[in-house]
Amino acid sequence: MTSEPLRRVRITHPRTEAARRAPIRPASREIEEQTALGEVYMGSLIRSQRRLGVIVCGLVAALLGGIAVFGALATNLDRMHLFGLPVPWLVLAIGIYPLLIAIAIYTVRQAERNERGFIELVRRPNQPIDPAPPTSERHDRDVSLS
Amino acid sequence: MSHGAAITAVTLVAVATTVAGSRGLRRARSTGDFYVAARAVTPRWNAAAIGGEYLSAASYLGIAGLILAYGYDVLWYPVCYTAGYLVLLALVAAPLRRSGAYTLPDFAEIRLDSRAVRRAASVLVVLIGWLYLVPQLQGAGLTLATQTGAPSWLGGLIVCGVVIVAVAAGGMRSITFVQALQFWLKFAALLIPAFVLLAVWQHRDDGVAHGYPTAPRDATVQIGSATTVRVPVAESLEMHGVVDGVSTVGATRLTAGQHRLGAGTRVVLHRGDVIPVVTSLPAQRNESWIRPLGSGQDHPLYATLSLILAICLGTMGLPHVLVRFYTNPDGRDTRRTTLVVIGLLSSFYLLPTLFGGFGRVYAPDLLLTGDTDATALLLPERMLPGLPGVLLGALVTAGAFAAFLSTASGLTVSVAGVLSQDMLRRARDRPRAQRIRSFRLSAIVAIAVPYLFSLPSGHLGLAAVVGLAFAVAAATFCPLLVLGIWWPRLTAAGTLAGLAAGGVLAISAVLVTIVGGDADGWWGALLAQPAAWAVPITFIVMIAVSLATRRRVPAGVGRVMVRLHAPESLIAELRYADRSSS
Numbered sequence: 001m002t003s004e005p006l007r008r009v010r011i012t013h014p015r016t017e018a019a020r021r022a023p024i025r026p027a028s029r030e031i032e033e034q035t036a037l038g039e040v041y042m043g044s045l046i047r048s049q050r051r052l053g054v055i056v057c058g059l060v061a062a063l064l065g066g067i068a069v070f071g072a073l074a075t076n077l078d079r080m081h082l083f084g085l086p087v088p089w090l091v092l093a094i095g096i097y098p099l100l101i102a103i104a105i106y107t108v109r110q111a112e113r114n115e116r117g118f119i120e121l122v123r124r125p126n127q128p129i130d131p132a133p134p135t136s137e138r139h140d141r142d143v144s145l146s
Numbered sequence: 147m148s149h150g151a152a153i154t155a156v157t158l159v160a161v162a163t164t165v166a167g168s169r170g171l172r173r174a175r176s177t178g179d180f181y182v183a184a185r186a187v188t189p190r191w192n193a194a195a196i197g198g199e200y201l202s203a204a205s206y207l208g209i210a211g212l213i214l215a216y217g218y219d220v221l222w223y224p225v226c227y228t229a230g231y232l233v234l235l236a237l238v239a240a241p242l243r244r245s246g247a248y249t250l251p252d253f254a255e256i257r258l259d260s261r262a263v264r265r266a267a268s269v270l271v272v273l274i275g276w277l278y279l280v281p282q283l284q285g286a287g288l289t290l291a292t293q294t295g296a297p298s299w300l301g302g303l304i305v306c307g308v309v310i311v312a313v314a315a316g317g318m319r320s321i322t323f324v325q326a327l328q329f330w331l332k333f334a335a336l337l338i339p340a341f342v343l344l345a346v347w348q349h350r351d352d353g354v355a356h357g358y359p360t361a362p363r364d365a366t367v368q369i370g371s372a373t374t375v376r377v378p379v380a381e382s383l384e385m386h387g388v389v390d391g392v393s394t395v396g397a398t399r400l401t402a403g404q405h406r407l408g409a410g411t412r413v414v415l416h417r418g419d420v421i422p423v424v425t426s427l428p429a430q431r432n433e434s435w436i437r438p439l440g441s442g443q444d445h446p447l448y449a450t451l452s453l454i455l456a457i458c459l460g461t462m463g464l465p466h467v468l469v470r471f472y473t474n475p476d477g478r479d480t481r482r483t484t485l486v487v488i489g490l491l492s493s494f495y496l497l498p499t500l501f502g503g504f505g506r507v508y509a510p511d512l513l514l515t516g517d518t519d520a521t522a523l524l525l526p527e528r529m530l531p532g533l534p535g536v537l538l539g540a541l542v543t544a545g546a547f548a549a550f551l552s553t554a555s556g557l558t559v560s561v562a563g564v565l566s567q568d569m570l571r572r573a574r575d576r577p578r579a580q581r582i583r584s585f586r587l588s589a590i591v592a593i594a595v596p597y598l599f600s601l602p603s604g605h606l607g608l609a610a611v612v613g614l615a616f617a618v619a620a621a622t623f624c625p626l627l628v629l630g631i632w633w634p635r636l637t638a639a640g641t642l643a644g645l646a647a648g649g650v651l652a653i654s655a656v657l658v659t660i661v662g663g664d665a666d667g668w669w670g671a672l673l674a675q676p677a678a679w680a681v682p683i684t685f686i687v688m689i690a691v692s693l694a695t696r697r698r699v700p701a702g703v704g705r706v707m708v709r710l711h712a713p714e715s716l717i718a719e720l721r722y723a724d725r726s727s728s
Contacts, residue, residue, distance in 0.1 A: 039704060042704075042707060042708055042711065042712065045711055045712070046632070046707065046711050049711065050632050052236065053236045053237045053632070056232065056233075056235075056236035057233060057236060057237065060229055060232055060233060060458065064222075064225070064226070064229060064454050064458070065451065065454070068222075068438075068447065068450050068451055068454065069447070071218075071438030071439060072438065072439050072446075072447045075437070086436050088218060088436075088437075088438050089218065089221070089436070092218070092221040092222070092225060093221050093496070093499045094496060096225055097225075097228065097492035097493075097495070097496070098492075100225075100228055100229055100232055100488060100492060101485075101488055101489055101492055103232060104231075104232050104235055104484070104485045104488045104489075105485065107232070107235055107236050107481075107485075108235070108481045108482060108484075108485050111240065111481060112478060112481070115478070115713045118713070118716075119713060119715065119716055122716065
């Protein structure tokens with residue numbers, strides 16, 4: 001950037017109309033127009049949702065796999081009874097369902113929170129997020145989504 | 147009298163479904179109408195409708211039967227049928243709705259912009275749909291035969307007839323309302339008998355005894371075709387017919403081990419007789435029946451873990467599940483609908499377990515014929531003599547037929563849609579009348595083929611065959627959906643290679659298991675539960691080939707990713723901004 005030739009810079013009084021119409025764009029436009037900046041925004045949402053997906057799948061895998069492996073290791077567990085049922089049956093026939101529902105509620109809440117945060121971020125309309133002129137950076141694919 | 151009640155119940159359900167299906171014609175003419183009407187559908191109704199379509203013969207009858215035969219290990223089926231929706235909620239639900247895809251091939255085409263991938267997905271939808279339809283039709287045949295003594299091909303034929311009439315008349319799936327009612331019918335049809343049977347059980351205070359299952363009371367069992375049974379302990383049984391090639395009448399001394407019973411042999415079980423078990427099912431003591439991994443399979447921990455993987459990941463790839471998500475107005479409501487589905491399934495699946503447990507105590511003689519899928523149907527009459535038992539049995543039968551009809555029609559519509567759109571050469575370009583005719587023809591093909599496959603009776607068990615359908619879905623559509631939604635670098639070539647690898651591996655494993663029967667040792671275990679190795683292979687192939695062809699990442703992928711993940715409210719805002727600025 002330092003080697004760039006000097007550009008003509010327009011200097012205006014901050015309280016004039018011109019200053020307010022400076023090339024400051026809401027982030028939602030960046031997303032709509034597929035700019036690099038828009039991809040950064042979208043990428044952050046996708047990453048947060050993907051992290052949630054990985055966490056939830058990890059929880060489910062740990063829960064189900066844990067019960068299966070524990071059942072294989074603790075062989076005398078079936079002789080223990082609770083409420084007239086063998087403990088492994090109590091866990092897998094009844095007890096696990098409230099846990100699955102709880103994880104589902106967590107997933108929905110967290111996913112909606114991620115989306116709300118994202119919308120708030122891109123809706124802040126007139127904030128200078130990127131001071132560089134946006135036109136020069138369109139279709140620059142350096143910043144990938146992954 | 148017992149026959150009369152069951153016949154009335156089946157007739158009522160069949161007629162109600164046909165009428166509701168044909169009235170739907172006026173309500174929903176196209177996917178467009180369907181879509182607009184759907185905006186009025188709340189997550190609760192939608193969730194009940196998803197449940198209505200999802201709870202199939204396997205859930206309704208199969209699980210109870212498998213629990214009777216195998217015990218604790220089968221509890222994983224209902225748990226994973228529910229957990230599958232949790233995985234779907236976390237990874238797929240909202241983005242899939244936002245993609246606007248109506249079927250899995252639609253999604254593949256939208257995401258990868260490739261007709262070839264669309265074709266491959268279509269072929270897989272048809273295969274998985276058929277694999278799932280076969281047990282539905284077998285279950286219908288079994289139900290009707292058990293409850294009315296009809297020949298076993300009749301029940302499936304009735305389901306085919308009703309589904310074809312309903313689908314041809316208006317596509318019954320288009321009515322969320324009917325599917326939702328079917329869910330509540332199924333739920334009530336198990337819940338009411340469950341409460342009554344619980345009361346009876348409390349009153350009698352019977353438990354699962356130690357040792358091998360014994361006859362709870364005198365019963366006569368008729369052997370249909372010649373079968374081999376395993377007698378757990380040496381005993382004397384009253385038999386009329388041919389045993390080990392020798393004709394016998396009356397008390398017969400049997401050694402412990404395998405014996406061949408000729409066709410038409412009658413076994414008269416007296417109270418306390420240890421029940422011989424057909425060789426396709428394990429003959430185990432009740433102690434190991436209760437114990438985790440006690441179902442007598444080879445390598446039970448591997449089988450359990452692989453089954454968990456197959457069902458949890460396969461749910462998202464079932465053809466008739468995805469289509470229902472389209473009725474949600476937006477991605478956010480799709481998530482909420484899925485949450486309600488998980489709640490509904492969690493309550494429903496308490497019931498088949500209860501029936502399975504009661505089955506071990508009150509109907510263990512089903513182990514002799516292997517018709518354990520009839521457990522839930524027979525229990526009311528076994529536990530409750532007289533008219534109340536008959537009426538409750540008829541109620542369970544009605545619920546079972548609701549299960550066959552709703553799942554079979556959902557699958558038929560999905561498969562027929564794919565057949566007419568993708569197989570019968572670009573149906574979209576043809577005039578409307580021809581298009582409808584081709585859809586109706588496809589509907590007939592879509593259900594006639596699995597009906598033919600359902601005729602030779604196998605003893606694999608409803609839930610087991612359905613489990614194989616899940617395994618194929620997990621090894622093909624799960625990687626396509628997960629990578630398609632979360633990994634922008636997926637290419638059409640990678641997807642095709644992955645679908646081919648996963649599809650060929652999983653389907654051949656399934657075919658070997660169905661046709662070849664049980665192999666022993668590690669080979670048998672790996673083939674019977676292919677998900678644990680087939681799913682990772684598919685993922686690896688898809689990722690590796692995509693990376694090798696990274697120059698061919700579809701051009702519009704960024705735009706598709708925005709569409710999949712951006713909340714609808716934001717998209718609407720963008721559209722508005724676009725219009726006002728131009």
